[in-house]
Amino acid sequence: MLSNSVQDYLKALYEMGGESEMIGTGAVAARLAVTPASVTSMLQKLAASDAPLVHYKKHRGARLTDEGLGKALEILRHHRLVELFLHETLGFGWDEVHDQAEKLEHVISEELEDRIARQLGDPVVDPHGHPIPTKDGRMPVRHEKRLIDLPAATPARISRVADHDTEMLRYLGGLGLVLNARIEIVEKSPFDGPILVRIMDGDRVQALGRRVASQVHVMLDSATEMAAMPNHDNTNSDAGDSNA
């Protein structure tokens, strides 16, 4: 059984570099909020066993082995299933599920994973639009682009939003920029200026900063995959907005 720490390292490597990219010690350290020295020793350990979970080259960083990739996807499946479960079954807002899932993902048995998946109808995306890895360890591929890269006057739908920043999710949700919302870009200001987005539902236009816009992904409105995606209500159904 992998420790919580090891699971967190594997997940970080996957989320930062996917299957093939080498990730530096410092980057991992920043994401996991530990020192680079700690990362070095953990990566060395993970690379040293007889069935290594990562490839590691001194001063060059690390990437997952096939073994490690499988484990990472398992954990990610847990995480995303739990997020969706909290959202659908217990009414948590899309801004609230990540932190709780971060803890639950480590203690979900196979049996519980299966029951949750079945209960949710074997879902393919979590409340932020992230694809849920399949039981047999494959990550569904989707054709989307960053909102920043969307040409002006091209209708699209929000297909995915970064899940880790609670504040940003709350902000986006408040603007109506929820999963599957139909939008189009009115104008991109030059010099890294804000992006003007028309939100079709309500026909409002909203200015978004570059930082936010790079965290949002869209699919062209014509893409067929959209048909399969239910329209989740991403607002927080009844919890107070106590801690901001």
Next chain:
Amino acid sequence: MLSNSVQDYLKALYEMGGESEMIGTGAVAARLAVTPASVTSMLQKLAASDAPLVHYKKHRGARLTDEGLGKALEILRHHRLVELFLHETLGFGWDEVHDQAEKLEHVISEELEDRIARQLGDPVVDPHGHPIPTKDGRMPVRHEKRLIDLPAATPARISRVADHDTEMLRYLGGLGLVLNARIEIVEKSPFDGPILVRIMDGDRVQALGRRVASQVHVMLDSATEMAAMPNHDNTNSDAGDSNA
């Protein structure tokens, strides 16, 4: 934040000795599957802080302080709410929920606890009939007796069954000895012999060993509290009986 280990020690002390009984090092060690030496050092640590969680006397054992009692009840509330949630919402059998809850209880936030409780309608007992501590840290009192101590020919209902032994729960469930089942004792064989129990629903008579019978608690059929208890279906709804 208390570590998982500390939480397990507090829970063990409560479950073994309640609020007042001193529990010996060896007993705790056996329950937690660690060595007595480990227990000694943990108890010393828990008693040493400025707000001690346990009273501890060398060679005499330990019992919870008020502080420790509060924490123990919080953990127990998590455990039992989770057990009920797994049973009611995800369809786990009463023999399957304990082990999973043992892990989940440590990672349930206040917010999640509240949502689960609300979803279940602020329940007062878990799937094994154990009372669920209230949010403000009180353990509901119930008037029950061990099946062993029930006089013959006195109608009663099963009000509680020990939750930790998967096999025994499966056995009892198979016999129809589920929560709230109406029963009466036909005869107690002498010399610590078996107990003959009539199961009203089906009117069968079943012989139970002393070991099992001491794990089952009952309430007299006249007791008023019973009215409030819903009749759960404790059978495993669809999982295979793979690992016995």
Next chain:
DNA sequence: CTCTGTTTTTAGCCTTGCCTAAATCATAAA
């Protein structure tokens, strides 16, 4: 009261995963 066997405690050690401080490597600029 003393002996003996059981229980508990002490002492010392190990692993995991983190840390700081110092040393080393890699790279971009001069």
Next chain:
DNA sequence: TTTATGATTTAGGCAAGGCTAAAAACAGAG
């Protein structure tokens, strides 16, 4: 090519929570 700068690794430690082996305390039998 040399040098400076930032990133990475090494070395040495610490806290938690477990273990084994040996010492000490208790409790029951004589």
